[in-house]
Amino acid sequence: MKIAIVCYPTFGGSGVVATELGIALAEHGHEIHFITYKQPVRLQLLHSNVHFHEVTVPKYPLFHYQPYELALSSKLVDMVKLHKIELLHVHYAIPHAYAGYMAKKMLEEEGIKIPMVTTLHGTDITLVGNHPFYKPAVTFSINNSDAVTSVSESLKEDTLRLFNIKKEIHVVPNFIDIDKYNGSYSEKERDIIANKDEKIITHISNLRKVKRIDTVIEVFNRIQKKMPAKLIMVGEGPEKKPAEKLCREKGISEKVLFVGNSHEVDKILCFSDLFILPSEHESFGLVALEAMACGVPVISSNAGGLPEVNIQGKSGFLSDVGDVDEMSKNAITILECPKMHAKFKKEARKISKNFETKSVVPLYEKVYQNALKNV
Numbered sequence: 001m002k003i004a005i006v007c008y009p010t011f012g013g014s015g016v017v018a019t020e021l022g023i024a025l026a027e028h029g030h031e032i033h034f035i036t037y038k039q040p041v042r043l044q045l046l047h048s049n050v051h052f053h054e055v056t057v058p059k060y061p062l063f064h065y066q067p068y069e070l071a072l073s074s075k076l077v078d079m080v081k082l083h084k085i086e087l088l089h090v091h092y093a094i095p096h097a098y099a100g101y102m103a104k105k106m107l108e109e110e111g112i113k114i115p116m117v118t119t120l121h122g123t124d125i126t127l128v129g130n131h132p133f134y135k136p137a138v139t140f141s142i143n144n145s146d147a148v149t150s151v152s153e154s155l156k157e158d159t160l161r162l163f164n165i166k167k168e169i170h171v172v173p174n175f176i177d178i179d180k181y182n183g184s185y186s187e188k189e190r191d192i193i194a195n196k197d198e199k200i201i202t203h204i205s206n207l208r209k210v211k212r213i214d215t216v217i218e219v220f221n222r223i224q225k226k227m228p229a230k231l232i233m234v235g236e237g238p239e240k241k242p243a244e245k246l247c248r249e250k251g252i253s254e255k256v257l258f259v260g261n262s263h264e265v266d267k268i269l270c271f272s273d274l275f276i277l278p279s280e281h282e283s284f285g286l287v288a289l290e291a292m293a294c295g296v297p298v299i300s301s302n303a304g305g306l307p308e309v310n311i312q313g314k315s316g317f318l319s320d321v322g323d324v325d326e327m328s329k330n331a332i333t334i335l336e337c338p339k340m341h342a343k344f345k346k347e348a349r350k351i352s353k354n355f356e357t358k359s360v361v362p363l364y365e366k367v368y369q370n371a372l373k374n375v
Helices: 013-027 068-083 093-108 135-143 153-162 187-191 213-226 240-250 265-271 286-293 324-336 338-355 357-373
Strands: 002-006 031-036 050-054 087-091 116-120 147-150 169-171 199-204 229-234 256-260 274-277 298-301 316-319
Touching (some): 002 093, 013 031, 013 087, 013 286, 013 357, 031 068, 050 068, 068 093, 087 093, 093 135, 116 153, 153 169, 187 265, 199 213, 199 286, 213 229, 213 240, 213 274, 213 324, 265 286, 274 286, 274 324, 286 298, 286 338, 298 324, 316 324, 338 357
Parallel strands (some): 002 031, 002 087, 087 116, 229 256, 274 298, 298 316
16 A cells, blocks of 8 residues: 655654654555654655655745645645555644545545544543534544544544544554664663662653653652652653652752653663653553553553553552552552562563564554545
8 A cells, every 4th residue: 555644753752652653554565654743753664665745834934824734635636646655644633634624625626535543642632632612623524534543442432522523533553673672781881870889760741731741759758768760751842840849849950860862761761670651641651552562561640541551550540640659559569569569570571472563563454455446
């Protein structure tokens, strides 16, 4: 198949999954065309079946906000015609499914029929999509997709609850290439981050309020009072400066490393002893899955799709959003007992294998095949 993938090219979970999906599909023999405003951060153009087409938005003084959706839909039309693309797979209802629908209608005017698969990732539904300004457009985009997938049962339920959806939603979970998380690193590399006797606690996100960064720091503060520890904060976002201030106020700045966005997430996780993800909303929790693939136990909230990934009492512990006391207690319990820690590490790695690329990508291929049959 010749497939166009439309996604955000950033460090966020949806962009990562879309990119990894395209790469995996290319290895299955499909011809993949990424169409977005910048080369995705996880995309390395070293495969004969992978192509990238940049969407540029001309700047006109007439527009207060530059019309990306218009530029994207026009680019999709051009690329479908030029490369004989057979199917569109758009990640995020807004703006991608909306632009994809317009491209479909323009192509139909020229006698070209092409199916569109829309994957819902989370904030396009629970935050942006549910805003009154966007809700009609999100509903329309989903209902006019040829197939719709959701990354978790929880997100599917939220979508059906919040919108008047007439399309069937297929749950296809996020996935990872387990082989990339083989835990290979040297003690010398670890020593750059922490002393041998220090536990390494990690958090990875876009550092927004919804990720509850203050909870991460408070849980770590309680951990470091019980044992030597370092906290690694990976990511950039609006809560970074407030988090740095909070660390100074608690007198733990020298124990917290803010490393920004990183291309070495797998290495950082392989160094880690515990992962913390206390999010207020989390449609799936891809970073938790990545941590588990590295054999890192997870302390998380029970929000959204997290209970479908982080299994209570096996790969880690789940707590109510904002329950710092329970999260801290569970974290310390795991870290204080080497035998228990080893057991959780083993279970985390085992559970992560349920989400291997080779198991999930065929589910998408089946969705594609059904969409093509029904055009």
